[in-house]
Amino acid sequence: MLEGLGSPASSRAAASTSVAGSLGPAACPPPSPSAPRSPESPVPRRGGVRASVPQKLAETLSSQYGLIVFVAGLLLLLAWAVHAAGVGKSDLLCFLTALMLLQLLWMLWYVGRSSAHRRLFRLKDTHAGAGWLRGSITLFAVITIILGCLKIGYFIGFSECLSATEGVFPVMHAVHTLLQVYFLWGHAKDIIQSFKTLERFGVIHSVFTNLLLWANGVLNESKHQLNEHKERLITLGFGNITTVLDDHTPQCNCTPPTLCTAISHGIYYLYPFNIEYQILASTMLYVLWKNIGRKVDSHQHQKMQFKSDGVTVGAVLGLTALAATIAVVVVYLIHIGRSKTKSESALIMFYLYAITLLMLMGAAGLAGIRIYRIEEKSLDESKNPARKLDSDLLVGTASGSWLISWGSILAILCAEDHPRYTWYNLPYSILVMAEKYIQNLFIIESIHREPEKLSEDIRTLRVVTVCNGKPVASSCLKSGGVAGDVAPRGRDMPPAAKGNVCMREDCGKEEEKQEESSWGGSPSPVRLPRFLQGNAKRKVLRNIAAFLFLCNISLWIPPAFGCRPEYDNGLEEIVFGFEPWIIVVNLAMPFSIFYRMHAAASLFEVYCNI
């Protein structure tokens, strides 16, 4: 930490207390790493740099700026979506281009400054910007750049009748994507400690720029899906529903025509990846923003490892689900909208497939939670912006699909006549809700469990404490049972007397067995069934995580690539009316799609940490 910037009153007072203590006649033990000092003590605020603004105020200043920019962008998007008089697509693209340009300049400044003043950027948040996250963002960024190239091709083809902004935007977007990925690789873990106000503005600007690009992608994708849906309705001969196509095709001819058609089709298959890229980038930037001025403890996050051994069952089941999904989506997209019977059979097939998959996923999630409940272990509740965001996003975005599910349930309950296929929608909707509920519980508990290493440290510390002050031995032992089951290896122990186990503070692995044995002797509240102990338990959990990971990838595919029974089912549109239901689906669906990708990402992390 940069002492020159000054540290807050309380933390400085404490620092001096401990120094004073250690200088006294008999030094008391130095503060242990697991003492209840919050890892997030208040940050440096004033002192040396007189003009700086308090932490909380800088946060509010920048978050309000970000929100104002964001609502302005949302309104432009709305204006374009509803064909507002006088507001065209070029205004929207100008605005987005300007935002990206501003972000580019800021990122260049930041990167330049951070390489010039290396010493200012020593602190890192080891939980932020994990390797797999940067890997997946790179993958999606590559596809986003390909999308940009296609858009440039599209612009060249239609250059006669498109405004220049439609050409500038994809070029700018590609440059922005390139630099942003470079930025995130190098700086996603930074904990910014200097010039915080300016940097807060830059980061929050980047967060909301990416969110607006996400919203723009979502809107393009929704318009496309809606048009496809309306075309299907026209084919099926529905006359009672408004079927005006919301067409944004340019009013001139493209040369060569076949290439143009291929490009405009290709664009819509790449949008889902662009959408994921933007939202991932904005979450990473948000964590960077939350970390500004934060003070972290020195405890380092243990490195995640990807081990693929022993997860055959989970992987095979998951890959089967993935293959089945692709098959179902292809069949669905071929059959839907061709004729009434074909549409119905496609819907029934989809529902049966989804019901089976969701039941399996729910059962796997329940099994995981059950294992956690049997093996009681303390949760790590220290402050961690990356993890808090993960949990909040899981619950928040699940609400999107809960809204759609309730809509379907209500429609089934209230509709006057029920074609046979609509009944499959009822268990499907209920299972969608239940599965997300269970899966969120599983993931949130998983990401809050302390890594094995840490709890061993705590245990070691406790034993040391027992040695120093005998009167507290009994209370320590009582609580010791809590950690006693953490790593149940080596049960054949010498009978160490309770409260007499003494160790040096730097006791290594050799002494662990002995230590464990003393805990083993204490009245431990629970015992795992033998088949669920140690490695076996870990293997089961990893199989569950692997299976759920692949299933979430599977369930991401159908809505992202146009297999949306919420549109094609028809019942909800009859009950709620076409427009209201379309608005509900278009608002909730992006969150529902994002949920799947985000859950998959979280499960990957869970898998690596088990």
Add this chain to the structure above:
Amino acid sequence: MLEGLGSPASSRAAASTSVAGSLGPAACPPPSPSAPRSPESPVPRRGGVRASVPQKLAETLSSQYGLIVFVAGLLLLLAWAVHAAGVGKSDLLCFLTALMLLQLLWMLWYVGRSSAHRRLFRLKDTHAGAGWLRGSITLFAVITIILGCLKIGYFIGFSECLSATEGVFPVMHAVHTLLQVYFLWGHAKDIIQSFKTLERFGVIHSVFTNLLLWANGVLNESKHQLNEHKERLITLGFGNITTVLDDHTPQCNCTPPTLCTAISHGIYYLYPFNIEYQILASTMLYVLWKNIGRKVDSHQHQKMQFKSDGVTVGAVLGLTALAATIAVVVVYLIHIGRSKTKSESALIMFYLYAITLLMLMGAAGLAGIRIYRIEEKSLDESKNPARKLDSDLLVGTASGSWLISWGSILAILCAEDHPRYTWYNLPYSILVMAEKYIQNLFIIESIHREPEKLSEDIRTLRVVTVCNGKPVASSCLKSGGVAGDVAPRGRDMPPAAKGNVCMREDCGKEEEKQEESSWGGSPSPVRLPRFLQGNAKRKVLRNIAAFLFLCNISLWIPPAFGCRPEYDNGLEEIVFGFEPWIIVVNLAMPFSIFYRMHAAASLFEVYCNI
């Protein structure tokens, strides 16, 4: 704290560390109250009660339940709003009645249990459920009960053609309101430490029940406002806009007719208060939910005092604004929609009034922030759910009105022809954004400033630290300047040598002067201008807070009682289209209205704390 329930590993380890330390040959100083131990150390989780679920998991379990109930309710509201086939008002009211009944039963259980087991409910969060909050909730609850009586009267009048649920609902609502106010008076400060899972479910159920009742109130109010707006448009002869009234009037005659008309008019004047009641109740319950299982430090919040001396300027200016507002609203409501010229003059009058008021408010806010910036003082950044919710709500709900303001700005910039009165809308919209931005900064900084008492304690502690360990004296003194300006009374001090001021730890008020003097001698980075020192500074800030408080009340009145230029202006409806703009306004307006009431409440608290 209930030790029997077990405390988490880390805090227990720490406790034993300090005990061990004090038993050593030479005791080190006991942990001081302002040492950087987080006031929010992890909470008790397991141990004694084996079946309990970890804190984080219980939170997720209950929040997901709450969200599912909430989206179900939202969907029923939507179904009613869009006249969905087969879903009537009675279904919605049934659902709401069932939710209220469930909450009633839970509250009765909780109240009964807490009086039976008093010892379980000793811990209180002194920041939650402040006196003024309970006072205002009681006031709004009384009006809500009157509203309930009017609704019962309405039901009796139209009893021939209304379903029984329309009679049951207001009765249930009145009972629910009564018991909930009683519950909040008695238990809003509780920090629940036992049976947490069940209690979490109860509290979160109550939160979302109140939010749904709020949404129901908002929807009723919006429908009414929209109908009034459409009637005005019909009067003005606008034919190009869809003007189908969304009429929910029963299909039979009411006896006696005049009474019925009076009642149905009266209902709509009381709705704004009902809406505020529901949202206030849900925020209080939300804080109760966030506090479950929390561990607070023993430091007690200082009692707020309402002192009315020395705020004449602020109060007079504020009351003038309030009187002007009422006059403007009355004139506006009489003139608007009568004829084109009368409407335009009403709009111009409103804009001129609002521009003046907003400029004054912005200036007052800036002055307040400026005073805070001159007098640098550390902010209290300890964890405090009530305060965090306040800040988040201020920024979050302000976004609602930023959305509307951007809409107006965009409409003005993009419209083809501009009647004269629309130009007033531009500065008005910009000022609405700027004023909320500034005011939020002022309020958030105010509620985060440490009360005078606390910082004195910290200063005292620091001096003690300086005595104990001389090597840290200089760093302490350097930081001492920070707190040195806190209470600048008694500048005529004996020249105490730096680093030699020694005091007993329980030093009382007598020694404070001497202590201050030593800080006074240290190189303090800033000095307040003399007219802004001590009481004078406090008086200026209190005048600002009083003025802003009354102004926010003033600005709450126009939109709450139907003076909504966003509807009547007409320009936005032309640019965005009637329906999209009405949807934007109806979604954003409730937050904008709530913002004013919430800002007023926060400013009242700020006023009492200065």
